[in-house]
Amino acid sequence: MAIDFSFPPELEEVRQRVRGFIDEVVRPAERELDESDRDALRSTIGGLRREAKRRGLWLPHMPEELGGMGLGHVAMAAVSAEAAKSRYGPFALNSQAPDEGNMHTLLHWANPDQRERYLVPLCQGRIRSCFAMTEPEVAGSDPTLIQTRAVPDGDDWVIDGHKWFISGARGARFAILIARTEDEPEIPQAGNSAFLIDLPAEGWEIVRDVETMSGSHNHCEIRISGLRVSGAQMLGGRGQGHLLGQARLGPARLAHCMRWIGQAETALNLMVERSTKRYAHGSLLSEKQGIQWMIADSSVELYQAKLMVLHAAYLIDQGADFRTEVSMTKHFVAGALNRIIDRAIQVHGALGYSTDTPLAKMAQQARWARFADGADEVHQWRIAERTLEAFKRDGDTKAATGRLPL
Numbered sequence: 001m002a003i004d005f006s007f008p009p010e011l012e013e014v015r016q017r018v019r020g021f022i023d024e025v026v027r028p029a030e031r032e033l034d035e036s037d038r039d040a041l042r043s044t045i046g047g048l049r050r051e052a053k054r055r056g057l058w059l060p061h062m063p064e065e066l067g068g069m070g071l072g073h074v075a076m077a078a079v080s081a082e083a084a085k086s087r088y089g090p091f092a093l094n095s096q097a098p099d100e101g102n103m104h105t106l107l108h109w110a111n112p113d114q115r116e117r118y119l120v121p122l123c124q125g126r127i128r129s130c131f132a133m134t135e136p137e138v139a140g141s142d143p144t145l146i147q148t149r150a151v152p153d154g155d156d157w158v159i160d161g162h163k164w165f166i167s168g169a170r171g172a173r174f175a176i177l178i179a180r181t182e183d184e185p186e187i188p189q190a191g192n193s194a195f196l197i198d199l200p201a202e203g204w205e206i207v208r209d210v211e212t213m214s215g216s217h218n219h220c221e222i223r224i225s226g227l228r229v230s231g232a233q234m235l236g237g238r239g240q241g242h243l244l245g246q247a248r249l250g251p252a253r254l255a256h257c258m259r260w261i262g263q264a265e266t267a268l269n270l271m272v273e274r275s276t277k278r279y280a281h282g283s284l285l286s287e288k289q290g291i292q293w294m295i296a297d298s299s300v301e302l303y304q305a306k307l308m309v310l311h312a313a314y315l316i317d318q319g320a321d322f323r324t325e326v327s328m329t330k331h332f333v334a335g336a337l338n339r340i341i342d343r344a345i346q347v348h349g350a351l352g353y354s355t356d357t358p359l360a361k362m363a364q365q366a367r368w369a370r371f372a373d374g375a376d377e378v379h380q381w382r383i384a385e386r387t388l389e390a391f392k393r394d395g396d397t398k399a400a401t402g403r404l405p406l
C-alpha cells in the first residue's frame, strides 16, 4: 500500500520546532503587544524574526538558494497550521500574505534582473510588498472587468486607475500591479498585464487605509494617476496578467487554508476547554449533548479540512492540475473556519462575545475568508462546471471529486 499519512521524521521535527517557537516565543510576545502602537509592532516582529532565523525557521516556503528552508506545499501545510496558531507566527517566519504569494509569483515569473531587485530583498525580510488587483468600481471576482489602464508611451507605460483593499500597501517597497493593456484580446482573460511598481512613486497615492469590521489593517485604497514605468517593469508577458494572477492564487489560496486550520484548531481547543470548566443545570457543558454535537461537528470539519488541504498540496507538489481541488478546499475550509469559531463563541456565551478571549477578533477576521481570493459562489460555480464537464466526457463524475483512487 503506497498511502502513508505520516510525515517523514525530518518534517515532523520541523513541525515540532515551529510549535515550540510559537508557544515559547510568539504567543507570549503577542499577549504583551499593543497592536495600535505601530512602532512597538514593528520592533516586536523584528525581534521575532531574529529569533526565527536563529532557530533555523526562516522563510520555510522558498528554496535554499534564496535563504529559505525549501519546503514543498505538503510540508508547508504542517508548518503553516502551526505558525498560524498565533496571528504573528507567519510574520515571524516571513511567510505572511501577501508577501508569500508575491514571492511564489516572482520565483515563477521574474527575469534574472527582477529576481535580484525584488525577490532577493523580499526573501531577506528587508522589504515588504503588495499585490494590487481589486478595484472599487468593478467586481473583483471578474478580473476581465479591470479598468486600470496602462498605455504605451515610447519605451514606457503610463498607468491610470483606482485600486482598493490592497493589503500591506502602506510601507510596501513595491507592488505587483494588474492593469489592462490590450484593447481587443483574443480571449477576455488576455487583456491584463502585470507590472512591478517601485514605491513610493509619483502618481501612486494612498488615499486611505480602509476601515474594516475588524479595524484598520493596512488594506489601502490607491489612486493611480499618470504613473510612469519603463517597459522593463512588466512582469511576465503582455496579456499574461490573468494567467499570473491565477497561477499565484492557487497556492496562495491553499496557504490561507493552512493558516485557517491553525485558527480553527485554536477555536476548537478553546471551545473544548471552556466546556470542561463551565457548569450549568446540573452538569458541565461538556456533558450536554447539544454541546457535544457542536464539538463533534467541529472535529469532523477540521478533519475534512486537514485531509483536503494535504491532498490539494500534494497535487501542487506533484505538478498535477490542482484547480478543482484547491477550489473545493478553499470553499470548504473558509466555511468551516467561520462555523467553528462561531460555535466556540456560542459555548463561551458572553465571554466569547467579549474581547477577553481571542475569539471575537478571530470571528471578525475570518469573515472575509468566504468571499476574498474567490467568493464561495464563484468556487461553487467552477466546481459544478468541472463536475458537469467530467460527466459529459467520462459518463461519470469521478474525475471531479478529488481524483482519489476511490
Ligand SMILES: Cc1cc2nc3c(=O)[nH]c(=O)nc-3n(C[C@H](O)[C@H](O)[C@H](O)COP(=O)(O)OP(=O)(O)OC[C@H]3O[C@@H](n4cnc5c(N)ncnc54)[C@H](O)[C@@H]3O)c2cc1C
Binding pocket: 098, 130, 131, 132, 133, 134, 135, 138, 139, 140, 141, 142, 164, 165, 166, 167, 168, 219, 368, 370, 371, 372, 373, 374, 375, 376, 377, 378, 381
Ligand atoms: C481582508 C482583505 C484583503 C484583501 N487583500 C487584497 C489584496 O491584497 N489585493 C487585491 O487586489 N485585493 C484584495 N482584496 C480584495 C478581494 O480579492 C476581493 O474582495 C475579492 O476578489 C472579491 O471582489 P469584490 O470584493 O469586488 O466582490 P464582488 O466581485 O463584487 O463579489 C461580491 C459577491 O458577489 C457574489 N458573486 C460574484 N460573482 C458571482 C458569480 N459568478 N456567481 C454568484 N455570485 C457571485 C459573491 O457572493 C461575492 O461575494 C482583499 C479583500 C479583503 C476583504
